Ligand SMILES: Nc1ncnc2c1ncn2[C@@H]1O[C@H](COP(=O)(O)OP(=O)(O)O)[C@@H](O)[C@H]1O
């Protein structure tokens with residue numbers, strides 16, 4: 001089976017990266033793919049949201065070559081938590097290719113890198129290890145600016161023929177079409193990035209509740225708006 005390597009990035013915080021990463025992981029796992037989330041955030045939100053111990057050995061140990069055992073969050077769904085040591089000197093001085101190398105021998109059908117906000121060397125590890133980048137933004141101009149920077153960095157890498165995600169998707173996150181700012185976001189991104197596929201994830205309380213109750217989305221609400229939106233993303237990942 002083909003391995004899908006997906007980085008979820010956005011540079012700005014609070015734009016739905018972790019929610020998208022965990023929701024998508026839950027959908028893939030329910031479709032019988034064996035899924036691993038690699039949490040690249042010093043705050044370890046993905047580990048927490050999936051109900052595992054966010055302080056257990058995880059991404060740091062993987063990057064140090066220690067072969068940590070991913071924690072099982074639910075059927076087919078595993079996580080390597082992040083943690084404050086991701087911000088330490090040893091990780092900061094890694095080569096951008098080190099995560100790509102570290103995942104070579106991992107036996108999963110889907111690996112999702114949940115990138116942190118702001119910390120570019122950690123985000124880069126994920127973007128370089130991935131084949132697909134899903135770039136999250138909400139309608140706020142600062143979020144759009146953060147997403148643009150990620151896209152620009154990836155396009156520069158591509159031009160230089162450097163390793164990194166080459167298939168891009170834009171995740172328009174927390175969309176409520178009653179808000180005028182949300183209404184214009186799709187058009188704005190279509191004009192700026194006509195060749196990048198766009199996906200809308202509606203504002204849906206079930207996503208926030210699944211995270212708060214630390215339950216995978218599909219177990220919390222498999223038929224809601226957000227689950228449906230994320231299913232469109234998972235189909236695109238697998239079918240194109
Ligand atoms: N589509 C959505 N509908 C409702 N709440 C959302 C949605 N996406 C994200 N949230 C909420 O927004 C907050 C920030 O999301 P999060 O995924 O943690 O952002 P990031 O990882 O980009 O910092 C969380 O409280 C999350 O539950």
Ligand SMILES: [Mg+2]
Nearest residue numbers: 017018041045
């Ligand atoms: Mg996050």
